[in-house]
Structures are given as structure tokens and as C-alpha cells.
Amino acid sequence: MSKDLTKRSENYSQWYNDLVLKADLAENSAVRGCMVIKPYGYSIWEMMQAALDKRFKETGHSNAYFPLFIPKSFFTKEASHVQGFAKECAVVTHYRLKNAEDGSGIIVDEDAKLEEELIVRPTSETIIWHTYRGWIQSYRDLPILVNQWANVVRWEMRTRLFLRTAEFLWQEGHTAHAKADEAIAETEQMLNVYAEFAEKYMAIPVIKGIKTANERFAGAIETYCIEAMMQDGKALQAGTSHFLGQNFAKAFDVKFTGKDGAQDYVWATSWGVSTRLMGALIMTHSDDQGLVLPPKLAPIQVVIVPIYKGEEQLNQINDIAFTLKTALQNKGISVKYDNRDTQRPGFKFAEYELKGVPVRIAIGGRDLENGTLEIARRDTKEKETVSKEGIAERVEKLLIEIQENLYQKALALQNNMTHSANSYDEFKSILETKGGFVYAHWDGTTETELKIKEETKATIRCIPLNNKKEEGKCIYSGKISTQRVLFAKSY
């Protein structure tokens, strides 16, 4: 295995691509824009799924499954939704192939043309609200708290593994409520679930906020989001939760009879995170040696590598290693003992560094004599030779420490990368020289927002929740503003 990643300082973007490939996380496929998620990458995604799914269920949601295809006409039913989603998408027009008459291969059978084209779902609001119409008659049928784990397709022209792919995996929650305030509470609850997951599992600090009208989900009344800061000073939207009001209920005619007998349209939310989170995870913690994984999302938390001369020494190390492995597993820690004889220790060290295994334990000949072993942590690269007594407890504590350290390091980075600008010149200068988040006053108009975006490539990531009110003047228009909003260039 070749370790030669491009350095972050040389070319951050290339470093990311190298890392995703070399750490066996994902690769491009034969289909433009679609990725193959490799076993190691997928096992991290599975850990994310498990943690999120548990929280969804604890908050009362059930999983279900809705069709991959959506009839074209469904997209036209919600006016703003069609603008946002029905454009760049995969369109199924036929349902059969046949052998070409000239023997040249197989071709589309023109006799098997669909009456109405089907769209491969870019998101499922329309088909789900069409379905909910049959599920909801009275207030007793509400709330509906449903989530779906699924693949979706958006035909992106410029793709990057995990960050922007034509097909990606995600979960989409779709809930239905009798009252607006219940739906808003649900929207906020799921934003908090995402924020907690980002901070406690991914060790990524996030800013919670709401999107401007311009950046809102197509069809939403309000879009809540969590925004994270990457090492290169670009922001990444890590999750969104939408209050959809009665828009989809009206579009699909979903009404319910209340306790008082009156009919009203149902209130909706939707919320989702995707395999994009993999990109955030990789970019937040990793370094020039490879991936750095927070212990809570590491498929292998501890790797044990023997350093030996001859079979006798290996046998002695095996004894210690297998005992240690069992002791660690009994504490719920995932361990790999790599005693392959086809690779040298140095090769293995580099491999597990590249793959981001949080803790490496090496056991060598001298350790056998001294009753010791060497512990190395991936995050700080510190190594320590310690007694093998009480080692399981020590590793257990170390994993907690690493998890916390990664979060604190990312938080410090985020803080270092967060600036305030009081003039447009200062704003542009910060974006050019430092990047990162920039708090600045904005006049609240889409016009200004778009002009700033056009001129600087920075967008309003969000209006942070619990933002402190502060009088000021818009950096662009000079008009009155009551609070600063969060700008950044972004993924």
C-alpha cells in the first residue's frame, strides 16, 4: 500500500480525493457521477446509520419504504418544489430492451414507451404526500412519524466522492401533524438530533441556524440546518430539517377532521442527512498521513500488531494479544489483531494510520521481557510504552479521551476560522486570505445576498439560532440590519 497522499497544504482538494481512494472508502464507478462505496467506507456509514436510527426510534419514528420512481406529473403539483427538484434528474422513459435486428446488440424497445415518464426520486415529498392522503382521515391518524433510508438521484454535473454525487444514500424523515406548532417542534427536535449526532459521534461542532429564503428547500416554509467548518476554511451543510407548512398537504389534498369536526390541511416536516456526512467526517479530522476517525464511528477502534522474530516469539505475543483482544471486546471495544505474516509491522502501521484506527497497540520482543506494550494514538500520534496490567481500562479511557480531543480540536479550528467583518472590504479580505465563517450584517434581501454571492462566492450559510441581536449596517447595501448572519464559501 502506497501512502503518498498529496499534502493538504499543497492541494487540499487532491488530498481529499487521494484519501478517499487510498483509505478504501469509495471510488468512482463506470456510471458518471455514481460512486461505489467500498466495504471500509460503508462500515463507517453503517455505524452512522445505526446511531441515527436509534435516535429516530427513541424519538418515536418508524421506518418505511416508498417507491424509487415518481410520476412526472407529481412534481408539478407543488409550485416551488418543481423548480428546485424536477430539473436535473434521471428520467425513465421505457420499460423494455430488445435485440437489435441487425445483431448489433440490445436496444431500447420503442414499443415499450411509458405513457408518463417516471423520475428517479431526487427526494420523496411528492410520492409520500400522495401516499399519506390515503392514511390520514382524522386527528386520530396523526401524527405520522416516518423515516426512510434510501438512495436518491440528482443529476449533478460536477461530482466529488461523498460530497456531491449523482446517486447518494440518505435518510429522509417525513412527518404529518395536526398543528403547526407540533410540526415546528418536530422540525427543531430533528435539527437537535442531527446536531447532537454531529457533535457527540462525529466530533464535529456545528452551528445551528435557519436558511435564508433563497437557500430554503424548495417547498419549505423554513429550512433549519447545521453547518460545519472544514480544515480548508469552507463550510459544509451537514443536515437540514424543513418545516413544510401545509404546502404539500395542499398540493396533494391531504386533509383531516379535527376533534371539533372541522377539516384542515395537515402540517408537514421533512429532514435528512446523507452520505455527504462521510465527506464532513473525513475533512474535519484527517491529516497528511490519512484518515482520523472518532472512536464512536471507527469500525476498528483498536488494532494490535505483533513485532517478532521467529515463531516462538510470535506464539508468546499471540497469547498476550488474544487475551488482550478478549478483554477489550468484553468492554464493547472493536479490536483487530493483525498477525499476518505477509506484511511487515511498518507496512501495517502505515496502513492503519491511513485508515484512521484510533488506537494502535504494538507488542515486541522487549515487551515480552518487560511485561509492557506500546500504545499509539492516531489523533496526536503520541506513543507510550506502558505496563500491560490494567491495559483494557486504560484503552477504554483513552478512546473517550480521543473522542473528546477530536471534538475540542475541531472546535478550536472552527473558532479560529470564525471572523467578523464590519465592511465589505474587510469581508472580502477575510474570504481571500483566511476563509472560514464570517459574521456580517446583511439587509435581509435576496438581491444583496445574490450580489455578494456573485462577487465573492460566499453564501449565507444560516442565520444562527439564538443569534444575539445587534444593530448594524449591511456590509453591502449599508441598510439597517438587526443581526449578523453567517457567511462562508461552502461545499
Next chain:
Amino acid sequence: MSKDLTKRSENYSQWYNDLVLKADLAENSAVRGCMVIKPYGYSIWEMMQAALDKRFKETGHSNAYFPLFIPKSFFTKEASHVQGFAKECAVVTHYRLKNAEDGSGIIVDEDAKLEEELIVRPTSETIIWHTYRGWIQSYRDLPILVNQWANVVRWEMRTRLFLRTAEFLWQEGHTAHAKADEAIAETEQMLNVYAEFAEKYMAIPVIKGIKTANERFAGAIETYCIEAMMQDGKALQAGTSHFLGQNFAKAFDVKFTGKDGAQDYVWATSWGVSTRLMGALIMTHSDDQGLVLPPKLAPIQVVIVPIYKGEEQLNQINDIAFTLKTALQNKGISVKYDNRDTQRPGFKFAEYELKGVPVRIAIGGRDLENGTLEIARRDTKEKETVSKEGIAERVEKLLIEIQENLYQKALALQNNMTHSANSYDEFKSILETKGGFVYAHWDGTTETELKIKEETKATIRCIPLNNKKEEGKCIYSGKISTQRVLFAKSY
């Protein structure tokens, strides 16, 4: 909730459809042939997935994810595969929609026509073997033991919920090996994993066997299968495991360098089960009152229903019920306490019967006086009033008993439905009057197989593994045969 299912004896097919709908398992969607799997149905599927996924991992497999789309040309690379799979499928021809100029809505943008059409995967051998080409150079890269949980699409004309749908969910394992015998061992191992899952979790006895050349998977050297018998005398193929030889390695040019330095094509297997298993589960155990679920796949294993007059009595029952719920949960049993005041006990009883909850516990006023409660089991509908002392242990044992009873009942049914025929007349008579499995001699030719199918609609389900050799004459052609094979009409 209306319980009026069609009776099995009146119309088995209608009974099945009624049950799937009324027990909230699945429903038809707005897209022809695609189903919505409802939360209750999906929670059963999740339990199946969890049990299978655990076994896949215990047997050394990892999950990964491959693209939804397959370039059309890939299907022509494996000659027999294209015949089997590239015909009835969803074809993506365009990647953009646009607003119609006449304002009539959105239409396909003809400028966004794909150079090569993409097929929504009906199965993933082609795209996966194309990918494996990049993963495999030497024997050190083998074996590759990968599984994928995914949706697939086969454009079926006549669909039935779970049993045959255009889109369905499944898992597909795809493994690569250095030696033929390793690949064959893998094929057989996974067949055994499926058979054990069917018998131990689904409580469905299955016949393990191999398919005839005619019924083989398109591209396989040998297809192994498990076959189950439904209550109406029709067989259902519940899982398949394929030894693919070097067919896909040759089609996609996947070679490896062996220890001896020689190059050879890689050996392959693939194996899958799908949401069709839901259909098998429903049809094997359920009755005219509704679903009957084996405890190991029941999302709710025990439901507790209070029968009370007034709030004081309810409070007393609540105390007992919550204590019992905790005691059961501590034993890993899933429990629902349904003290909704909007529905009467009789309604709840019928609802949980319909939904197949294995054990129902009712607590009423007289039970408060006597320190008792009523246990009802779904499988036999037996009810018993027992002391509440030691009830958690009793329920724990009862769940094991129900699981075993369902299996034994299904096994007895399978045995009753298994016949032998020594002449074609007898064969036809059994199929017409009794249905079920029919063991009969067959001359081994596809010609005979197809004629029998044409005349009786019965197919050879499999040549059972460990079949006893027995000389005889083909019931159709009279030619010499060395063993009986298993015929049946099937789903």
C-alpha cells in the same frame, strides 16, 4: 378497524391481499407495480435484515454499495445473463426535464439525452464484476466477500404485494475466489445460512436443492435454492445461491496472479433473498383472523391490554402492567402496553390478532382481586388465566414454545402436502386435487420439463440435495431416471 378478511377457503389469493393491506404491511403505490412498505411491514423486514446481516458478518462478509444504474452495454457482456435480465427493465434515457414552452407543464428535455442508456439494476453482477476488475490483481486480494442491501427493479407485468413487484428490496452477496471449490463451498454455505434463517427465524421448513438448467439463474453454472410450501399447496422459492464459475470474470476480464505466478480468471458466487420473504412469512403461518408471526420476527412480541371500569381500576392495572412490561423488557422481550382510552378491549384484541402479536396479556378487575391475568397465544388461540407470580419467566418460555409450534405446524403441513407420483396421470391428479410438492421421476431433459410445465403449470422446483438415488422411469417420457425430482406449482 374492520377485521373482515376474506376466508382462505373462499379465496386464498384475496385473503392474502386483504391481509397485507389490513395488517398494515404494504400497499400499492401510484407507480404501477411498485409498493409502499408500511411501518409495521417494514419493521418485520428490519428484523429479518438484522438477523441475516448478523449471519453474513459472522461468516466473514462486509457490506458495500454499488450504483443503482448499469450502462446498457454491460448486459451484453455475459451472453446468457443478457437473455435473462436485460429485457423487462426500467430504462433511463434522459437526465433533465424542462418547462414546456406552451406552459402546459414539465416535459423531457430532448437535449439531455444520454449517450448510452442506463438500466436500473435488476441485479448487480455486471456492475460489480466491472468494479472487481480494479480490486483484484493477485491471490492476496482474494477472497472478496461482499454483500449489498439494495433496491432492484424488474418490470413485471402482473404484480402482487411482496411476492412479485417491479421494485423490491433485497440483499445480493457477490464473492470472488481463487479456486472453484472455494466458490462452491461459499455457495453452499450461504444456502445453509438461508435455510437456517428460514427454519429458525421464519419457522418455515425448506427443501434445499439445485435448479435444473432451465430454471438456473442467467449466467450461473449451478443455482442452489430453498423451496417452501404455502398453505394453498403452491411452492415458493425463498432464496437462491449461485455458483457462477468464471463466467462473469471472463465477461469482465477479471484475472488474478496465483501464488505460482500463473494467471487465471476469478471464480464467483452470488446469492440473494428479498422482500418476497415477507410473502412467504405471511402465507405460511397466518389464518382467517389475520397475521401470525413467529416470535423471533415479531416487532411486538407481547401486548398487554387493560380491561377496566373507571380511573381507579385503570391506575391499579397500570401499576401491574408497567411492572410486568419492565420485567419482560429486562428479558429482551418487546412489549407494548396499550392503555389507549379511545378504543375498547375487544377492538384491541382484534387489532393485535390481525397484526399477529404472538402473546396477548389481558388484566381485568377480577384479576386485580385474584392476583391473576389472562394469557392468550396467537398461534393456537388458547387462553389461560394464571397467577401473575413468575409471569415473565412463563411468557419467555411461551414465546419459545410458540416459535417451535409454528415450525412444527408448518412442517406437518409441508409433509401433508408432499406426495409421490409414479405415473403422469397420478401426477396430474395430485396437482389437480391436492396440490403441493410432488416427487416424480424425470428424464433430465429440458424438453420434458417444458412440456410438463406447459401441460400442468408445474415446474421442477429443485433436485433436492442429498436426494436418495432410486431407479425409475420418467413420468412423461418413460425414459430411465436415477432419482425423483421435486415438482410443484409455484408463486
